Amino acid sequence: MEAIGRRAVLTGMMKMFVQLVKYEGPHTLYSGLMPALVRSVIYGGLRLGLYEPCKYVSDSAFGYTNIMTKLASGAISGSFATALTNPVEILKVRLQMKNVSGSRGPVYEMCEIVAVEGVAGLWKGVGPAMARAAALTASQLATYDETKQVLRPE
Numbered sequence: 001m002e003a004i005g006r007r008a009v010l011t012g013m014m015k016m017f018v019q020l021v022k023y024e025g026p027h028t029l030y031s032g033l034m035p036a037l038v039r040s041v042i043y044g045g046l047r048l049g050l051y052e053p054c055k056y057v058s059d060s061a062f063g064y065t066n067i068m069t070k071l072a073s074g075a076i077s078g079s080f081a082t083a084l085t086n087p088v089e090i091l092k093v094r095l096q097m098k099n100v101s102g103s104r105g106p107v108y109e110m111c112e113i114v115a116v117e118g119v120a121g122l123w124k125g126v127g128p129a130m131a132r133a134a135a136l137t138a139s140q141l142a143t144y145d146e147t148k149q150v151l152r153p154e
Helices: 013-024 028-029 033-049 051-062 067-097 106-117 117-125 125-153
Strands: none
Touching: 013 028, 033 051, 033 067, 033 125, 051 067, 051 125, 067 106, 067 117, 067 125, 106 117
C-alpha cells in the first residue's frame, strides 16, 4: 500500500524486457521453455485426442450427438488434459520465477517441490485451471465441430 501515489520503477513491457536482459542476461528469456514445450505437446494432444472418444461415448450412451454433448465432450477432454499436465505447468512457472543462475534444472526443481510441499504441491491451482480449460476447450472444439458439420454435411 505504500506504493500508492508513487511512480512504479518499471512501466511497460519494453522496459521490463530491457531490464531483464540487462541484469540477468538474454538466457533468462528462455527459463521454463522446456517444461512449456513439453506441456504444450502433451496438453494439446490430450485435449484434441480425447474429444472424439468422449463424443463417441456420448453417442453410444444417448444414441445421438448434439451441441450439448459436444460442449460436454470438450469440457471433459480439456479438464482431463489440464489435470494431467498441471505438474509440468507448476514446474514451468517455478523455473521462470527463479533466477536462472540459482536454478539447478527442472528435475531438481520438481524434487524440491515434492520435498517441500509434497506431491499435492504439483497440483496447486488445478481446480481453476481445469475450469478455465473446460470452458476454453468446450467452446473451441464444439464450435469447430458444429461449423464443420454445417459447412460439410454428410
